[in-house]
Amino acid sequence: MTLMTPPPLDQEDEEMFAPHPDPVEGPQPMEMAAQPETASAVENPPVDEPQTSRFTWKIENFSRLNTKKHYSEVFVVGGFKWRVLIFPKGNNADYLSMYLDVADSAMLPYGWRRYAQFSLAVVNQVHGKFTIRKETQHQFNARESDWGFTSYMPLSELYDPTRGFIVNDTCVVEADVAIRGVIDYWTYDSKKETGYVGLKNQGATCYMNSLLQTLYHIPYFRKAVYHMPTTENDMPSGSIPLALQSLFYKLQYNDTSVSTKELTKSFGWDTYDSFTQHDVQELNRVLSEKLEDKMKGTVVEGTIQQLFEGHQMNYIECINVDVRSTRKESFYDLQLDVKGCRDVYASFDKYVEVEPLEGDNKYHAEEHGLQDAKKGVLFVDFPPVLQLHLKRFEYDFARDTMVKINDHYEFPLQLDLDKEDGKYLSPEADRSIRNLYTLHSVLVHSGGVHGGHYYAFIRPTLSNQWFKFEDERVTKEDTKKALEEQYGGEEELPHTNPGFNNTPFKFTKYSNAYMLLYIRESDKEKIICNVDEKDIAEHLRIRLKKEQEEKEHKRRYKAEAHLYTIIKVARDEDLVEQIGKDIYF
Known part of the structure; x- marks a missing residue:
């Protein structure tokens, strides 16, 4: 057995992970003992950077293991003791079951917890590229001291001698474990931890917050907003450009979360609107239209079109005669079907799908009369910033109500819209432009059709580091959290009564991607530009710095208020003035 520092964790396709519930009678993967209530320390040392190690476990005489569950020896990562737990014949299922277990959970103080991101792998000893690796993360505690995969891989594949997972009756298991600090949300400082601040929720404005954070983190857009002409006499509450400038300035320079009330x-x-949840796409379009109108006649006129506007060509083409009708349209965002589509490419395939016009639905081609034809749409050009709205909501005619589509739907880190010789492009398209896009942000909706919560995963500089913007809180996240865990679909959990039947069951994931924003590779240097104070109007800098000084003065006054008291002295003449000269008591 070896313990070493590994390369970065691989990103795999969708994985199903399963915790093990509270123990019942009979063999279980989670071994628990009563926690001593006298202890009060919480095992939660501060961890700034994740401490990562790899543990390799060679299990000999694998086919002859006669125990229901089998533990590895203990290994240490980040000062914590761990071990791998496997069910070589399956945890009441025809699958190899495998978990990461806290080795000394029964000895830890009351209230202990630790957070880890980890992957478990069964190594293919013949062809390494076929190694199976599954990754997840979990906050371990006394009730959930192990976590992993009940249905890791079919036993038939594991024991198949031609597959290469068991060689000379030896199976090799790897565990990559990265220890992360447990977030204390009461004392968490977003600015200190991430360099960014969040937006305050007015009641039901999380949808707006996620959109505003996405737009703010398009530096070219932010710079254009700063350059919109406003004056020192304008009031933010009556001017959208000034209110947005003020908001962006505070997001850039404040140390704490920012209000959106202005x-x-x-x-x-009014207050009622702030407690009513609106649609992100609708707000995005309305805000874009208002800004586009306010930019007319200024130095930033046309910025909205330059960033977000693309064009598509609607066409009808006759089959038997040389007649083709076209109509060019602009778009600022694209609505893509989720239902019936596996991923973004499948949605684009459906978007440009050709509709036959035949039979009773023939096309009237003027002097040629009714003709068989084909109808469709192709793209003339795509914008530098591509906004994709995923149609997660639709009307169910059978149930006579709106429903949310929580189907599994994948989206890539890089999106190539020139694939297959530009099948999405019209004949009029400029083929010299490379339509290769990289994912900038993922807006997520968590909940159902009648309400829920919105937040966003954003890569502000298009680096490998993702950030989760959830109202006032900003946290660092990995790529798997931003992508794969937002695909939707179903997730696997073990049965709630494992002592009798531990067959895993699945539940629907109600948190999934709702809007995607991609930036074209050839334009990213221009769009991800530097924005500093010289881009901000002087009157705005003066106004906002004065506001900050007043806010700081009020904060200091409140902080020092307990040091002082107010004493009022009433003199004889004050009493006379108050109650007169005639006193009857």
């Missing part, structure tokens, strides 16, 4: 007031919203 912006919503500039929309003409």
Whole structure:
């Protein structure tokens, strides 16, 4: 057995992970003992950077293991003791079951917890590229001291001598474990931990917050907003450009979360509107239209079109005669079907799918009369910033109600819209432009059709580091969290009564991607540009710095208020003035 520092964790396709519930009678993967209530320390040392190690476990005489469950020897990562737990014949299922287990959970103090991101692998000893690796993360505690995969891989594949997973009756298991600090949300400082601050939720404005954070983190857009002409006499509550400038300035320079009240007031919203959840796509379009109108006649006129506008060609083409009708349309975002589509490419295939016009639905081709034809749409050009709205909501005619589509739907880190010789492009398209896009942000909706919660995963600089913007809180996240865990679909958990039947069951994941924003590779240097104070109007800098000083003064006054008391002295003449000269008591 070896313990070593590994290369970065591989990213795999969708994985199903399963915790083990509370123990019942009979053999279980989670071994628990009563926790001593006298201890009060919480095992949660501060961890800034994840401590990562790889443990390799060679299990000899694998086919002759006669125990229901089998533990590895203990290994240490980040000062914590771990071990791997496997069920070589399956945990009441025809699958190899494998978990990461806290080795000394019964000895730890009351209230202990630790957070780890980890992967478990069964090594293919013949062809390494066929090694099976599954990754997940979990906050371990006394009730959930092990976590992993009940249905890791079919036993038939594992024991098949031609597959290469068991060689000379030896199976090799690897565990990559990265220890991360447990977040204390009461004392968490987003600015200190990530360099970014969040937006305050007014009641039901999380959908707006996720959109505003996405737009703010398009530096070219932010710079254009700063360059919109405003004056020192304008009031933010009555001017959308000034309110947005103020909001962006505070997001850039504040140390704490920022309020959006001035912006919503500039929309003409009252308190009721702030407690009503609106649609992200609708807000995005309305905000873009208002800004586009306000930019007319200024140095930043046309910025919205330059960033977000693309064009598509609707066509009808006759089969038997040389007649083709076309109509060019612009778009600022694309609505893509989720239902019936596996991924973004399948949605684009469906978007450009050709519809036959035949039979009773023939096309009237003027002097040629009714003709068999084909109808469709192709793209003339795509914008530098591509906004894709995923149709997660639709009307169910059978149930006479709106429903949310939680189907599994994948989206790539890089999106190539020139694939297969540019099948999405119209004949009029400029083929010299390379339509290769990289994912910038993922807006997520968590909940159902009648309400829920919105948040966003964003790569501000298009680096490998993702950030989760969830109202006031900003946290660092990995690629798997931002992509694969937002695909939707189903997730696997073990049965709630494992002592009797531990057949895994699946539940629907109600948190999934709702809007995607991609930036074209050839334009990213221009779009991800530097924005500093010289881009901000002087009157705005002065106004906002004054606001910050006043806010700091009020904060200091409140902080020092307990040091002082107010004493009022009433003199004789004050009493006379208050109650007069005639006193009857």
